[in-house]
Amino acid sequence: MTPPKHPTPPLESGLVVAAHGRHFCLQETPNFTAPLIHALTRGKRNDYACGDRVAFRRIAADEAVIEGLEPRTTLLYRADTVREKLIAANVDLTVIVTAPQPSFSPEVLTRCLVAAESQGIDALIVLNKWDLPERDDALARLMPFARAGYPVITLTAHESVAPLAERLTARHSVLVGQSGMGKSTIVNALVPEAQARTGAISRALNSGRHTTTFTRLYPLRDGWIIDSPGLQRFGLAHVAETALATYFPEFRPFLGQCRFRDCTHDEKTPGCAIAAAVADGAIAAERWQHYRTIRLELRAVRKWR
Numbered sequence: 001m002t003p004p005k006h007p008t009p010p011l012e013s014g015l016v017v018a019a020h021g022r023h024f025c026l027q028e029t030p031n032f033t034a035p036l037i038h039a040l041t042r043g044k045r046n047d048y049a050c051g052d053r054v055a056f057r058r059i060a061a062d063e064a065v066i067e068g069l070e071p072r073t074t075l076l077y078r079a080d081t082v083r084e085k086l087i088a089a090n091v092d093l094t095v096i097v098t099a100p101q102p103s104f105s106p107e108v109l110t111r112c113l114v115a116a117e118s119q120g121i122d123a124l125i126v127l128n129k130w131d132l133p134e135r136d137d138a139l140a141r142l143m144p145f146a147r148a149g150y151p152v153i154t155l156t157a158h159e160s161v162a163p164l165a166e167r168l169t170a171r172h173s174v175l176v177g178q179s180g181m182g183k184s185t186i187v188n189a190l191v192p193e194a195q196a197r198t199g200a201i202s203r204a205l206n207s208g209r210h211t212t213t214f215t216r217l218y219p220l221r222d223g224w225i226i227d228s229p230g231l232q233r234f235g236l237a238h239v240a241e242t243a244l245a246t247y248f249p250e251f252r253p254f255l256g257q258c259r260f261r262d263c264t265h266d267e268k269t270p271g272c273a274i275a276a277a278v279a280d281g282a283i284a285a286e287r288w289q290h291y292r293t294i295r296l297e298l299r300a301v302r303k304w305r
Contacts, residue, residue, distance in 0.1 A: 009057045011067060014039075016052040019086070020214035026064065029053060032219040039064040049075065049086035050215040050226045051172065074119040076174060078111075080235035081301055088174035088215065088226045093122045095164070095225075097177035097186065098142065100127075100134035104178055106141055110290040111234035112176055113150065117247035118239050123150055126164060128182040130154040144284035148250040157185040165190055169221040179230030187227045191218040194227075241298040245274070248291055250283050266292060 014026035014037065022044070026037040039056055041048065042065065048054060053070040076087045076094060094116040098104040109125070116123045125145055127138055139154070146152045153163045164186065175183050187194050215228045245251050245265055251274055259271025265288075267275055277283045 009059070011055045011057060012064075013070070014054055014056050014064075015217070016048055016050050016054060016089075017217040018214055019048060019050050022046045024048060024066065025216075026054065026056060026066075032224075035062055037062055037064050039066050041066045047086065049077070049089040050217045050228075051089040051091055051174075051224075053090070074121050076115055076119060076121060076176075077238070078115060078231070078234045079237040081237055084238065087176065087228050091121055091172045091174045091226065093124060093168070093171045093173040095124050095126055095168075095173055095175050097126045097128055097175060097181040097183050098138065099129040099181045100132040100138035101129065102178075102180045104138070104141075104181065106144070106286060107290050107293065108178060108232070108234050109145065110287065111236055111294065113145070114236055114239060114244070114247045114294065115234065117249070118243070124164075124167060125150050125152045126186070127152060127154045128157050128186065131156045131159070144287050147284060148248070148287060150249075157182050157189050161186055161189040165221065168223065168225060171221075171223045171225075173220075173223070174226040174228060176228050177230065178232055181230070183227060183230065187218065187225070190225065191220055194218055236294055236298065237301045239294075239298060241295055241302060244291065244295055244298065248287060250287065251291070254283075264295065 013029045015029045016024050017027050018025035022041050024039045026039050028034045037056070048066065048069065052072065054066050055068040055070065056064040056066050058064045072089050074091055075089050076091060078085050078087065094112065096109060096112050098109065113123050125142060127135070127142060142152050155161055155163050168190070175186065177183050215226055217224050217226045239247070245255060254273040254277050257273035258265070260269070263269050263272050265272050265274040269275065274283065274288065278285050278288045
């Protein structure tokens with residue numbers, strides 16, 4: 001007698017709320033009160049990110065296999081010549097956290113902004129730890145970014161995150177920044193249940209010792225926010241060299257005004273409108289140097305590939 005066939009579980013829709021390697025936590029879209037579902041992928045595929053909407057099939061009440069990806073609106077990620085690191089999907093705001101101590105890297109900040117610009121994602125810069133004596137020096141280092149048009153807000157997260165919270169209503173945002181900037185303190189202040197939720201996610205992923213190394217999503221003010229691990233580098237191998245200048249907002253008024261159509265906006269290029277704007281003080285020299293460093297890096301990547 002032929003044993004009865006078990007029906008294939010139906011496809012369901014879920015939101016990725018945590019990602020660690022090939023292990024993911026899902027919640028039924030958009031029900032943040034539903035139990036967490038621990039999900040794996042088919043084969044070795046791991047190209048899903050927090051914020052992704054996916055199709056999945058259950059293999060148990062709280063376990064599933066991801067079967068496919070729904071279309072993304074944006075994807076924030078970093079890449080070098082060897083691999084890519086997905087940070088967050090379907091976000092409309094990147095919140096980059098800096099602080100007076102430990103000192104932040106303006107070039108890493110620029111790289112984060114370029115990645116956001118390349119995806120059409122809004123950006124906001126936060127200077128945390130405003131109570132530290134080095135705050136004025138740190139704020140001065142952010143002035144080139146403010147001049148470029150990026151909003152900069154100051155706060156001390158262990159006292160109040162109100163200046164940031166009011167900007168996150170109904171937004172799908174991601175927190176990024178170098179290690180030690182105070183992102184976890186900000187998240188815990190924005191989302192009081194964050195620690196409990198992180199613990200639940202960690203248990204679902206069976207990775208308690210890795211709670212600081214996976215991305216996780218929290219519902220917040222009619223939207224949600226993604227907390228990402230601290231970073232020290234931000235590769236941009238996925239960005240086209242020919243488009244790089246357009247990802248610097250302060251460059252845009254001068255693009256198309258150079259003597260040569262294929263101008264690389266280098267100091268040795270005659271008739272470069274960008275170089276002239278730097279000389280006139282309309283563009284910060286530091287931001288121009290970041291552009292040139294990244295452009296040379298992208299040219300090397302192109303040759304390597």
